[in-house]
Amino acid sequence: MKFPMTIAALALAALMPAADAAALSETGDPLASARWGEMEKSFLAGAPVLFDPRVKVIAPSMAEDPLQVPVTVDATQLGKVVEVLVFADFNPIVQVLRFYPEHASAYLGFRVKLQQSTPVRAAVRTADGIWHVGGTWVNTVGGGCTAPAGSAAAKDWQQRLNAVSGRQWSTGPNAGRLRLRIEHPMDTGLVAGTPAFHLEEIDFHDAAGQRLMRLQTFEPVSENPVFTLQAGENAGAVEASGRDNNGNAFRARIAP
Amino acid sequence: MKYCAMKRRLAFLLAGLSGLLPGLLPAAEFDYALQARKVADGVYAFIGRTEDFTMENGGNIVNTGFIVAPAGLIVIDSGPSLRYGRQMRQSMTAQTGKSPVMLINTHHHPDHFLGNQAFADLPIGALPATVKGIAEEGNAFAENLFRLSGDWMKDTEVQVPNKTLAVGTSDIAGRRLRLIALDGHTGADLAVYDETSGVLFAGDLAFNRRAPTTPHADVTRWLAALDTLEAITREPGFTALVPGHGEVSRDAQPIRQTRAWLTWLQGALRRAAQAGQDMNEVLELPVAPDFAQWPQARSEYRRSVGHLFPAAEQGVLEGRY
Numbered sequence: 001m002k003f004p005m006t007i008a009a010l011a012l013a014a015l016m017p018a019a020d021a022a023a024l025s026e027t028g029d030p031l032a033s034a035r036w037g038e039m040e041k042s043f044l045a046g047a048p049v050l051f052d053p054r055v056k057v058i059a060p061s062m063a064e065d066p067l068q069v070p071v072t073v074d075a076t077q078l079g080k081v082v083e084v085l086v087f088a089d090f091n092p093i094v095q096v097l098r099f100y101p102e103h104a105s106a107y108l109g110f111r112v113k114l115q116q117s118t119p120v121r122a123a124v125r126t127a128d129g130i131w132h133v134g135g136t137w138v139n140t141v142g143g144g145c146t147a148p149a150g151s152a153a154a155k156d157w158q159q160r161l162n163a164v165s166g167r168q169w170s171t172g173p174n175a176g177r178l179r180l181r182i183e184h185p186m187d188t189g190l191v192a193g194t195p196a197f198h199l200e201e202i203d204f205h206d207a208a209g210q211r212l213m214r215l216q217t218f219e220p221v222s223e224n225p226v227f228t229l230q231a232g233e234n235a236g237a238v239e240a241s242g243r244d245n246n247g248n249a250f251r252a253r254i255a256p
Numbered sequence: 257m258k259y260c261a262m263k264r265r266l267a268f269l270l271a272g273l274s275g276l277l278p279g280l281l282p283a284a285e286f287d288y289a290l291q292a293r294k295v296a297d298g299v300y301a302f303i304g305r306t307e308d309f310t311m312e313n314g315g316n317i318v319n320t321g322f323i324v325a326p327a328g329l330i331v332i333d334s335g336p337s338l339r340y341g342r343q344m345r346q347s348m349t350a351q352t353g354k355s356p357v358m359l360i361n362t363h364h365h366p367d368h369f370l371g372n373q374a375f376a377d378l379p380i381g382a383l384p385a386t387v388k389g390i391a392e393e394g395n396a397f398a399e400n401l402f403r404l405s406g407d408w409m410k411d412t413e414v415q416v417p418n419k420t421l422a423v424g425t426s427d428i429a430g431r432r433l434r435l436i437a438l439d440g441h442t443g444a445d446l447a448v449y450d451e452t453s454g455v456l457f458a459g460d461l462a463f464n465r466r467a468p469t470t471p472h473a474d475v476t477r478w479l480a481a482l483d484t485l486e487a488i489t490r491e492p493g494f495t496a497l498v499p500g501h502g503e504v505s506r507d508a509q510p511i512r513q514t515r516a517w518l519t520w521l522q523g524a525l526r527r528a529a530q531a532g533q534d535m536n537e538v539l540e541l542p543v544a545p546d547f548a549q550w551p552q553a554r555s556e557y558r559r560s561v562g563h564l565f566p567a568a569e570q571g572v573l574e575g576r577y
Binding site for chain 1: 399403495524531532533534536539558559562563566569572573574575
């Protein structure tokens with residue numbers, strides 16, 4: 001490490017297992033992306049940044065289908081998380097989504113469209129204002145953002161727009177998990193003649209009315225998005241509500 | 257398709273560059289060394305490797321074949337490239353002293369039809385949905401194979417079949433053939449049964465000791481198609497089955513293996529969806545021990561998760577199973 005760590009980073013390192021602490025870094029993008037500097041300036045400007053191995057971004061290193069690349073972000077090792085920003089350095093639309101875990105864990109599974117091989121990263125802001133950054137390279141043959149949505153060929157997609165299906169698991173190894181699917185073409189606006197048309201905002205509340213998570217989604221999230229959340233085992237019936245950039249709203253209740 | 261054409265030219269350029277570097281060229285002569293094997297009297301097959309597309313094998317991972325009819329050769333599938341189609345045509349004519357009179361494409365996957373150009377002077381027949389699939393998706397498939405197989409693909413262009421085939425039993429070039437329209441591996445899968453020899457060309461509905469591919473699969477339809485094919489293997493005249501990939505078989509074993517794989521795959525994906533697993537977790541699940549040793553088992557399983565898990569997941573989230 002070229003430069004001494006900030007006090008905050010030193011304090012963090014003292015609390016971590018030795019191997020993780022050794023991997024903490026304030027400089028030097030571990031993914032060696034030519035666009036990291038630009039990413040940092042655009043999204044994290046001015047705030048302290050740490051490359052932190054406790055931010056897990058799971059995705060296949062070779063994506064078979066650039067339209068549906070599964071990504072799991074797990075920042076549950078960080079303690080209280082305020083905001084998570086997911087972006088892909090080399091995507092034509094870089095920003096994928098943001099989520100604000102309130103009463104839910106700092107965990108989200110989803111799928112993304114990638115146009116070419118790129119790092120997929122999560123920047124996780126903790127209450128002290130530090131951005132903890134983790135990520136992984138995904139290789140793909142690309143075409144994910146400029147290919148038309150499958151629904152473009154289907155006749156009934158308008159009837160099914162914003163149809164929500166979902167389930168909660170209360171037993172087994174995935175107890176506390178919520179999975180939700182929303183029918184939406186998630187058009188990027190990069191296909192000629194098809195304007196950007198995508199979900200923008202989804203809120204999750206538990207049965208007691210507490211907000212579990214606020215989620216902002218952008219164009220690169222895959223068509224008919226599926227989200228995996230850790231809502232917790234005592235959430236009761238979860239209400240999901242949201243809208244797209246054309247103002248089409250939805251509201252659905254997912255009972256355990 | 258201007259964009260595709262541009263990409264194609266780029267692929268040529270890159271392939272050309274690699275030719276300048278000694279030792280990087282996969283096979284100097286781009287010779288597939290095609291040697292047809294006799295399956296029965298008047299029935300031959302070219303057996304490809306049970307590998308994925310590479311710069312070394314040039315896409316020779318597929319089985320093609322031909323039947324010697326009184327009027328000439330009836331060719332079944334044309335392989336992955338123009339070079340393959342040409343070499344195949346040369347090899348079978350040298351072997352039999354007869355010329356091909358007709359080509360049949362079993363389905364619209366690129367390893368089965370990208371040699372069509374070498375037979376452009378003949379009737380090229382396929383099921384209507386196969387003709388449509390080749391016309392619509394052929395260029396994208398070809399582009400992908402240029403990327404995977406490099407200069408083996410030189411000058412390959414999509415040649416859409418010029419004839420739609422009527423199913424049923426009829427005399428083709430003087431030989432009694434049964435054309436069976438099925439689906440499940442793709443939206444249209446043609447099987448060809450040679451009534452004279454009892455040889456069944458199953459196309460990619462049957463794989464032999466090689467993990468099946470599923471980019472356009474409807475597993476339920478595919479399983480039904482396998483039942484139809486297995487019934488043919490129980491007919492008294494049946495002698496051999498030529499699968500789309502893997503060795504020729506004298507029994508229904510490739511059908512049973514393909515069925516076992518598909519049944520396991522469908523069940524595994526459904527169970528994972530029911531357990532609440534996310535796609536990244538499903539990708540990491542092990543392949544059942546019965547199949548784990550097959551070539552490409554792991555990579556085809558991972559591909560199939562991408563192709564088939566979203567539907568399994570949707571079924572669970574919508575409460576259908």
